[in-house]
Amino acid sequence: MSTHVEKDQVSGHETTGHEWDGIKELNTPLPSWWVYVFWATIVWSVGYWVVYPSWPTATSYLTGMFETTNRTQLHETMANVAAERAPYMERLAALDLDEIVNDSELLNFSMAGGKAVFAENCAPCHGTGGSGNPGFPSLQDDDWLWGGTLEAVNETVHVGVRWDANEDTRFNDMPAFGRDEILEREDINDVVQYVLAFTGRETDKAAANRGAGVFADNCASCHGEDAKGVQELGAPNLTDAIWLYGGDAATITETVNNSRGGVMPAWGGRLDEETIKMLTVYVHSLGGGQ
Amino acid sequence: MAMPHLQQPDPAHPLPQNDTLPEDDRDQPLYKTRDKVYPKRVSGYFRNLKWFALITLLAIYWIVPWLRWDRGASAPDQAVLIDMDMGRAYFFFIEIWPQEVYYITGLLILAAIGLFLATSLFGRIWCGYGCPQTVWTDLFMLVERHIQGDRNARMRLDKSPWTFEKIWKIGATHLSWLVIAAATGGAFVLYFNDAPKVIADIFTGHASLGVYVTIAFLTFSTYLLAGWAREQVCTYMCPWPRFQSAMLDDESMIVTYEGWRGEPRGPIKRKNLVRGEVPEVGHCIDCYACFNVCPTGIDIRDGLQMECIGCGLCIDACNEMMDKVGFPRDLVRFDSVQNSQLRAHGKATNIRILRPRTIFYSVILVLVASVMAFGLLNRTTLEVNVLRDRNPIFVTLSDGDVRNGYTLKVLNKEQAAKTYILQIEGLDASDFQVIGLTPNQDGTFSLDVAPDRVGSFRVFVAANPETLNSESTPFEFSVTDPEDNVRETYDTVFAGPK
Numbered sequence: 107m108s109t110h111v112e113k114d115q116v117s118g119h120e121t122t123g124h125e126w127d128g129i130k131e132l133n134t135p136l137p138s139w140w141v142y143v144f145w146a147t148i149v150w151s152v153g154y155w156v157v158y159p160s161w162p163t164a165t166s167y168l169t170g171m172f173e174t175t176n177r178t179q180l181h182e183t184m185a186n187v188a189a190e191r192a193p194y195m196e197r198l199a200a201l202d203l204d205e206i207v208n209d210s211e212l213l214n215f216s217m218a219g220g221k222a223v224f225a226e227n228c229a230p231c232h233g234t235g236g237s238g239n240p241g242f243p244s245l246q247d248d249d250w251l252w253g254g255t256l257e258a259v260n261e262t263v264h265v266g267v268r269w270d271a272n273e274d275t276r277f278n279d280m281p282a283f284g285r286d287e288i289l290e291r292e293d294i295n296d297v298v299q300y301v302l303a304f305t306g307r308e309t310d311k312a313a314a315n316r317g318a319g320v321f322a323d324n325c326a327s328c329h330g331e332d333a334k335g336v337q338e339l340g341a342p343n344l345t346d347a348i349w350l351y352g353g354d355a356a357t358i359t360e361t362v363n364n365s366r367g368g369v370m371p372a373w374g375g376r377l378d379e380e381t382i383k384m385l386t387v388y389v390h391s392l393g394g395g396q
Numbered sequence: 397m398a399m400p401h402l403q404q405p406d407p408a409h410p411l412p413q414n415d416t417l418p419e420d421d422r423d424q425p426l427y428k429t430r431d432k433v434y435p436k437r438v439s440g441y442f443r444n445l446k447w448f449a450l451i452t453l454l455a456i457y458w459i460v461p462w463l464r465w466d467r468g469a470s471a472p473d474q475a476v477l478i479d480m481d482m483g484r485a486y487f488f489f490i491e492i493w494p495q496e497v498y499y500i501t502g503l504l505i506l507a508a509i510g511l512f513l514a515t516s517l518f519g520r521i522w523c524g525y526g527c528p529q530t531v532w533t534d535l536f537m538l539v540e541r542h543i544q545g546d547r548n549a550r551m552r553l554d555k556s557p558w559t560f561e562k563i564w565k566i567g568a569t570h571l572s573w574l575v576i577a578a579a580t581g582g583a584f585v586l587y588f589n590d591a592p593k594v595i596a597d598i599f600t601g602h603a604s605l606g607v608y609v610t611i612a613f614l615t616f617s618t619y620l621l622a623g624w625a626r627e628q629v630c631t632y633m634c635p636w637p638r639f640q641s642a643m644l645d646d647e648s649m650i651v652t653y654e655g656w657r658g659e660p661r662g663p664i665k666r667k668n669l670v671r672g673e674v675p676e677v678g679h680c681i682d683c684y685a686c687f688n689v690c691p692t693g694i695d696i697r698d699g700l701q702m703e704c705i706g707c708g709l710c711i712d713a714c715n716e717m718m719d720k721v722g723f724p725r726d727l728v729r730f731d732s733v734q735n736s737q738l739r740a741h742g743k744a745t746n747i748r749i750l751r752p753r754t755i756f757y758s759v760i761l762v763l764v765a766s767v768m769a770f771g772l773l774n775r776t777t778l779e780v781n782v783l784r785d786r787n788p789i790f791v792t793l794s795d796g797d798v799r800n801g802y803t804l805k806v807l808n809k810e811q812a813a814k815t816y817i818l819q820i821e822g823l824d825a826s827d828f829q830v831i832g833l834t835p836n837q838d839g840t841f842s843l844d845v846a847p848d849r850v851g852s853f854r855v856f857v858a859a860n861p862e863t864l865n866s867e868s869t870p871f872e873f874s875v876t877d878p879e880d881n882v883r884e885t886y887d888t889v890f891a892g893p894k
Contacts (some may be wrong), residue, residue, distance in 0.1 A: 213832070237788040246801070249794040346794035391831060393791060393801060393856055 169257040198380040203256040206387055213387065220388025223381055227373065228389075236392045239350055241368055246393045249348040253337045254275050254396035266372030267340070275372055278340045283324065284363030293320045298358050304333055304345040305353070397757055402792045432554070433627055433693035435537060436685075440712025441728075449525040450534050458579075461586035465489075468811045470847035478588050484848070490772065491848075493809065497663035502768040509764065510623035513757035517749065519650035524638065524707030529629050532580070532622035533691065547688060573623045574615070581614030605784040627692035630705055637702045644700075646734040651708050653686075653697045653728050656740035661697070664721055679723045686710035686728055696728055778816070779807035780875045782886045788893045797826050798892045799858040804830075806853070806875055807843040816843045816875045820857060823890055827858035843875070857890060864892040 112121045114132055124131040136144075155161065158170040169175075188195075194215045198206060225234065229243040238244025242349045243251060252262045262276060269275040283289040289297070299308045300317025308314040321333070328341040335343035342350065351361055352366075373382060389395075420870055463475035465488055472479060477486045485492040485500075492499055507598060511522055521700055544550045585594060585607050597603035598611070630637060644650065645747040658680030680697065684852050687695045689710060692703045696710045714728040729736075735745040785801035793799055808814045820828055829842045831854040845851035855873075869890040876883045 210832075233787070235785070235787045237791070244788075244791065246791045247793055247799075293456065343721070347792055347796035348794050391854070393799065 215388035216384040222383040264374035267370040272372035282365040444706035520706035523705035578617035581611040685713040781805040
């Protein structure tokens with residue numbers, strides 16, 4: 107290897123010895139300012155190790171002079187937020203739901219807080235803004251399976267629906283009249299026509315008339331003689347315009363055949379009391395609160 | 397034409413090396429180094445005008461935030477205030493909400509056209525007298541002159557070695573500049589905060605980080621631009637000098653050197669004067685007084701130049717000399733190019749203010765000002781915005797009716813609490829309710845909105861789908877202020893099933 111380093115005459119820089127078609131590659135040094143910045147960053151990094159968490163140790167890590175980490179910063183930020191909210195939270199804890207709704211300041215606070223909690227926990231099933239999905243009730247309408255008063259909503263959020271882990275959970279169990287062979291096929295057809303007649307949509311008047319007896323014997327105990335539902339039992343009103351799973355003949359037949367049993371988790375214990383109160387106030391305000 | 401052949405390197409005749417390049421192409425700096433300007437002290441009519449502008453403008457800048465204006469308990473009492481936190485801008489009796497920011501646009505248009513008009517009439521008087529760069533540079537030069545002395549003393553000081561005197565004088569100058577710069581930055585934040593409170597906060601360390609950063613930035617920029625950059629801002633940074641010539645014509649009043657009278661220039665022989673002989677030379681005695689006082693370091697005798705800021709200090713300097721040597725004044729004068737030529741031929745001069753150009757600018761100016769004044773005078777004190785729920789578009793109720801949800805924003809721009817009457821028009825509604833409010837006897841609602849605030853209301857409207865003609869039925873919300881008989885409506889739609 108040649109030890110002679112050729113110098114380029116025009117620029118005064120050394121060449122690398124690489125040559126293509128008579129063009130020689132220059133070994134142009136980095137601009138000095140660039141090199142100084144490079145060294146400065148190395149010096150800076152040493153200071154950084156001292157101030158911030160850096161090197162791992164066998165069991166832990168160097169925490170840095172001020173023990174400032176993203177994690178402690180997050181905790182501080184969260185603590186600050188909690189401190190700012192504390193006066194409201196204390197009042198939320200102390201007051202009844204009715205009192206909260208009548209205090210415009212707390213109402214606003216709960217609406218804003220409840221909206222955020224709803225988006226995090228409830229929206230996946232009930233839809234953003236509580237607009238509902240097939241099988242998951244809309245919380246904006248005025249039809250409630252388990253009651254739409256502040257207390258009833260608060261209770262439902264606490265205990266859930268058909269949530270086995272909670273002893274007090276809202277529970278009912280509609281028989282699967284077809285699958286379990288409680289009713290004959292014809293009876294089911296008749297009772298479906300009878301149910302459709304509540305909203306004036308029956309197609310077979312004779313069948314509907316025959317279905318009245320079937321309804322009285324099998325359905326009225328929960329849904330009521332007038333079929334307007336019983337909220338204590340969570341039995342839906344069959345005479346209104348709102349159908350959770352669908353109100354056409356085929357879907358109602360499917361419901362009678364196989365039953366339905368939606369599940370909602372119990373949020374008591376998962377969310378604290380104040381948060382559930384905010385959630386209740388928010389849900390109640392969506393348009394259907396009773 | 398044949399394609400030129402690429403020249404192959406010829407070992408016998410190598411390409412020219414650095415030392416064989418022509419003299420002009422070698423060691424040419426890429427940037428012109430600045431020739432430092434040492435403006436000399438001058439006195440006279442234009443200097444007095446400039447002092448007057450300086451004192452007036454600086455006084456306005458530093459005093460205005462302290463003026464008070466009573467707006468009642470619901471708004472700040474600072475006469476001129478841009479309240480970022482609350483989203484309000486106050487200017488004496490005018491209050492602007494963020495959505496009315498187009499008034500600021502109007503102001504900027506007025507400022508631009510006003511600048512065009514002033515330039516076509518009087519040349520660059522904005523540059524010479526009104527521009528903050530000129531005002532603060534003038535102030536900094538005043539300080540500099542007080543500490544370091546006049547032109548010659550400053551030039552000597554710069555050339556002298558670093559003695560105690562030089563360190564003291566230069567240090568004191570820069571320190572004074574920094575103090576003025578800090579006061580400049582400090583006053584700027586007063587326009588965005590309650591002045592007495594923020595001043596106390598600044599000195600006790602309680603002001604926000606934004607306040608300190610703003611002050612630091614403006615201190616630095618003032619110090620840099622007025623202390624160091626000076627005329628370079630006008631020459632290299634500011635776009636205005638580059639296109640000002642588009643506003644000028646032969647009849648614009650500018651600072652001109654009357655070459656016909658001054659040339660041929662030459663030093664005057666005192667003995668000729670004493671003998672009363674008429675000198676063989678022009679009236680310009682080539683004393684460089686005009687050049688020495690120029691804040692941008694140009695020679696006005698070279699004619700109108702881009703660097704000239706039209707301040708007229710050279711006129712004062714020249715007049716002083718003309719008085720001394722006994723020649724007529726105004727060899728450098730503030731006049732139009734046309735008049736200068738007329739005088740050269742011994743004809744009568746005149747100044748025509750009304751020219752197509754100035755009339756055009758004035759008409760636009762009056763037009764824009766009228767539109768703005770009309771807008772301000774007819775500014776609504778009540779505004780209604782409606783946001784319709786889109787998720788879901790409508791809700792079916794148990795009785796088969798459909799319900800739409802709306803969020804109503806009622807903007808009360810008055811400094812008084814208001815109760816508005818809300819009703820819906822153009823829809824056969826089966827239900828109409830505002831969350832948290834009980835309806836009046838006639839089915840309307842009373843909306844209470846605090847002074848100078850936005851009231852937000854959740855509104856639900858229901859209708860029987862049978863009564864709806866289409867899936868989207870237009871109707872309007874009507875909000876009335878019964879006291880002032882002001883009514884605002886908002887057109888929206890009611891959505892239903894297909």
